[in-house]
Amino acid sequence: MSEELKDEVEAINSIYGDGCLVESPDGQHVYILSPPGEASSLRIEFPPSYPEEPPAVIGTNSSGAQSRKGDAARELALFRQAVGTVFQPGTVCLFDAIEELSRLLEELAPEEPESPIRAGTAAELQDLDHQQQEATELSQPPPWTISDPTIELKSVFVARCAKVSSTEQAAAFVQHLLASDKKIRSATHNITAWRIKGAKGATFQDCDDDGETAAGGRLLHLMQLMDLWDVMVVVTRWYGGHHLGPRRFALINQAARDAFVKAGFVDDSKTSGGSKKGSGK
Incomplete structure (x- = not known):
């Protein structure tokens, strides 16, 4: 493992939690990424020359339910798009790719109906006025x-x-x-x-x-x-x-x-x- 990849694995797990990015037990240079939220886990292969060359997103990690297959395929395609968007030779890219995936998923999420507006109580309005002042x-x-x-x-x-x-x-x-x-x-x-x-x-x-x-x-x-x-x-x-x-x-x-x-x-x-x-x- 290169120093750049070692540092990136540590940074990703410190930001998103332990276990977000772990080495796969069945493949050299292959890691399993579990993005934050409900996105599917992905298998990523880092070439020995990374970050001079981009990582390869080789598939999803088979652990999801049957009903998630369509979502997993979409998220796989979106993450490949995210890596292609953010990768720059010589610079680690996984954090930015995760953030780009979150942005893309947000854009595609159906809009939730607006909640009815609740009138504030007199005490709440007075407190808001006080803060504004x-x-x-x-x-x-x-x-x-x-x-x-x-x-x-x-x-x-x-x-x-x-x-x-x-x-x-x-x-x-x-x-x-x-x-x-x-x-x-x-x-x-x-x-x-x-x-x-x-x-x-x-x-x-x-x-x-x-x-x-x-x-x-x-x-x-x-x-x-x-x-x-x-x-x-x-x-x-x-x-x-x-x-x-x-x-x-x-x-x-x-x-x-x-x-x-x-x-x-x-x-x-x-x-x-x-x-x-x-x-x-």
Whole structure:
């Protein structure tokens, strides 16, 4: 197994769960992929030269019920299409192929009927008004500390962090940021995470991927490792037209670390072992 494939197997299983991508017991270089959701398991053969050459999607893994045969054939064809779309010689492609498969399946899914609109109670409407007021009527802009931009293959990552004392304040800071900055509002993703210590020992932590699957959880995990409390972070990504694969998670966390260090929330030695970080490629 090449180092690239070894790293990719580890990344896929860490993102989607152990067992998502496992080596087949009956074939060298053959792996069984169980995509997230209800998609069929697939058999994939990686040539020894991968990632210079694309993987071959050789069939479905026979474990589904009889009624799933039609769906399995469709998903097999869609995954082959996904691999053909995202593969670039020299770059691992499986994560992007899984995401592309999810997108294709979403496009083909029948639309669900809209749920009837439920009128909000007076208390709910009052709470919504309060949240909107906090977002738009802050006496001062949030005290953001902003990272240096990290650029790779034309994708740009910028993080900003701030002290917060409540989940309502954190949500208001995010809303204020989106409402006041058109460039950030139109970015591809705005990934958020926060950790807050409340009264009487209560703790609150949450994250939002904003469409960048698993990114929010990884950002929250970074904050846990750094033991950061009463802090929130927003990492903004502008997509540059090139797939970065699992590498983008490292870039997201790198931008967040830079913001935390600049704000004085953590020593540089705790984020990079004291080594100087590059400014991105």
